[in-house]
Amino acid sequence: MADTLRRLTSTSSFGALQEKLESWHREYHIISCDQNLDRCCELIEMTSKIQGQLFTILNLTAAEDRHYAAEDTLRTRLLPWLSSCSLMARSSGSNDTSLQLMQESMEKDRRIRELSASRDNDMQQLCSTRLQLESTRAELDDTQEELDETKRKSARTLLATEDEMVQMKAELVAALEQVEVSKRKLEAFDESQEQIRLLRNEVSSLSAENTVLQDRLEERPGLQPRPGRSSSPPRTSAQLTAPSRRARLVSRFCELYGAERLEAQKVLRRHIADLEMVQKIIFIAVVESFNRAKRAYRQLKARWRKTLSPSHSGPESLEDATRDFLVHNMHLYDVQSSMKDVLDAMSVDPWVTFLPEVDFFFINSLIREACKAAFAMQMLEPPLDLAPATDRELFDDRKYRRSYDSERAAPRVMYHVWPALVEGDAVVVKGEAVTRQGAAWSRSPSRSSSPTRSRSLSPTRTLAFNSRRSLSPERLTSSLLTASYL
Numbered sequence: 001m002a003d004t005l006r007r008l009t010s011t012s013s014f015g016a017l018q019e020k021l022e023s024w025h026r027e028y029h030i031i032s033c034d035q036n037l038d039r040c041c042e043l044i045e046m047t048s049k050i051q052g053q054l055f056t057i058l059n060l061t062a063a064e065d066r067h068y069a070a071e072d073t074l075r076t077r078l079l080p081w082l083s084s085c086s087l088m089a090r091s092s093g094s095n096d097t098s099l100q101l102m103q104e105s106m107e108k109d110r111r112i113r114e115l116s117a118s119r120d121n122d123m124q125q126l127c128s129t130r131l132q133l134e135s136t137r138a139e140l141d142d143t144q145e146e147l148d149e150t151k152r153k154s155a156r157t158l159l160a161t162e163d164e165m166v167q168m169k170a171e172l173v174a175a176l177e178q179v180e181v182s183k184r185k186l187e188a189f190d191e192s193q194e195q196i197r198l199l200r201n202e203v204s205s206l207s208a209e210n211t212v213l214q215d216r217l218e219e220r221p222g223l224q225p226r227p228g229r230s231s232s233p234p235r236t237s238a239q240l241t242a243p244s245r246r247a248r249l250v251s252r253f254c255e256l257y258g259a260e261r262l263e264a265q266k267v268l269r270r271h272i273a274d275l276e277m278v279q280k281i282i283f284i285a286v287v288e289s290f291n292r293a294k295r296a297y298r299q300l301k302a303r304w305r306k307t308l309s310p311s312h313s314g315p316e317s318l319e320d321a322t323r324d325f326l327v328h329n330m331h332l333y334d335v336q337s338s339m340k341d342v343l344d345a346m347s348v349d350p351w352v353t354f355l356p357e358v359d360f361f362f363i364n365s366l367i368r369e370a371c372k373a374a375f376a377m378q379m380l381e382p383p384l385d386l387a388p389a390t391d392r393e394l395f396d397d398r399k400y401r402r403s404y405d406s407e408r409a410a411p412r413v414m415y416h417v418w419p420a421l422v423e424g425d426a427v428v429v430k431g432e433a434v435t436r437q438g439a440a441w442s443r444s445p446s447r448s449s450s451p452t453r454s455r456s457l458s459p460t461r462t463l464a465f466n467s468r469r470s471l472s473p474e475r476l477t478s479s480l481l482t483a484s485y486l
Contacts, residue, residue: 013049013050013053014050016046016106017043017046020042020043020046020109023113024039191331195330239324241327245376245380249376249377249384250384250429252369252373253384253421253429256286256366256370257418257432260365260370261366264365265279265282268362268363276415280351280415281346281360281363282363282366282418283418285346286366286370286418286419287389288345289338289367289371290370292341292342293371293375293378294375296375297378300326301322301323304332308321308325327379335368335372335375339364339367346360382424383423384421384422384423385421385423386420386421387399387419387420387421389413389419389433391413391415393412395435399422399427401430401431401432401433403417403433403434406434408435411435412435413434413435414433419431
């Protein structure tokens with residue numbers, strides 16, 4: 001009996017029965033009617049099993065009573081209860097089988113609760129996922145609407161942008177045409193200003209000469225020429241303005257050295273690190289500009305001498321008449337053709353053709369101004385020209401001055417920086433050269449490993465007039481005018 005009671009207490013049957021009752025009470029209004037009936041039948045089965053075990057214990061306990069003292073208790077308490085309700089039949093199985101069935105029932109009930117809880121969680125997750133899905137679908141619909149709206153706006157913007165681009169291209173073409181027209185007008189204006197300046201200089205020179213001649217005639221009236229008689233042929237306007245034109249061209253040559261040369265050197269140094277090569281390119285450009293301008297002058301002079309020959313009647317010679325015509329018609333000189341010839345000549349020069357990164361268009365301004373100055377110098381009598389120069393020649397301080405980075409003791413020229421301007425055999429403007437030791441036996445011009453700046457000397461200190469003494473442009477012009485008048 002004690003063993004049976006111990007097994008009954010170890011199975012916690014009453015606790016399981018209480019838990020099932022509480023669970024049923026909580027879920028009574030949630031689950032269906034069939035489920036409520038199942039729960040009730042399950043509780044009845046558990047109760048009957050417990051009652052069967054209790055009746056077994058009751059029998060065993062009554063059997064142990066040898067004095068029949070338990071009969072009063074059975075008669076007063078058990079029999080009235082049995083008379084009021086039907087007595088549940090004892091379980092057909094053994095006590096062990098009943099306990100095993102109760103444990104299996106409890107295990108199934110636990111699994112059922114776990115599955116129910118898992119299903120509830122799954123349902124909640126499913127509901128949450130459904131809500132998220134609906135929210136995502138709504139956001140997707142909103143995004144699709146925004147995308148469609150953006151596409152429509154982009155299409156409208158693209159159409160507007162294309163129209164603006166077409167309009168801007170048309171405006172750009174019109175602006176470029178306007179710029180070209182403005183450039184042509186500016187070039188024509190510059191040429192007109194240059195012609196005006198030349199004419200003003202000629203007028204000033206003629207006025208000055210006229211004043212001097214008037215003064216001389218007033219001081220020496222016996223030398224006044226008689227009408228209809230002349231001891232010498234009259235001088236042309238080109239001859240009368242030659243001193244002023246010569247002084248102006250010499251000054252212009254100094255300006256080329258001090259302004260255009262430095263600007264061209266600055267532009268080339270952006271692309272070439274070797275200063276020596278930059279200075280050689282500039283020197284070659286100036287020399288080629290003079291050569292092409294002289295050839296163009298000879299061709300133009302021969303053509304116009306042939307044109308003026310049939311109508312020439314004196315009193316000046318045909319040569320003077322041709323020169324005078326060209327002085328007053330400088331615009332006939334095709335400077336662009338000379339510039340093209342200079343660029344072509346430089347492109348095949350052995351010292352610079354191996355520089356593919358150099359575009360000589362960068363120094364067009366220097367070439368153009370050098371060609372103009374050289375062409376105008378050919379109309380002087382005698383003309384101004386550049387002194388011949390060759391590398392490794394003996395340094396002549398009458399024609400050149402050394403650059404600041406030269407070696408003073410070196411007797412030979414390594415390379416030339418700027419040519420010398422001469423009039424016949426007389427040096428008018430000194431050039432600049434670089435002298436280095438070893439120039440006599442070096443096979444090719446050396447290159448400087450680090451860029452150096454060539455010192456820019458004052459152009460007014462580079463003048464020389466038939467002597468070793470340098471004259472400033474003002475003193476040179478004054479001397480020329482005085483010599484021409486006397």
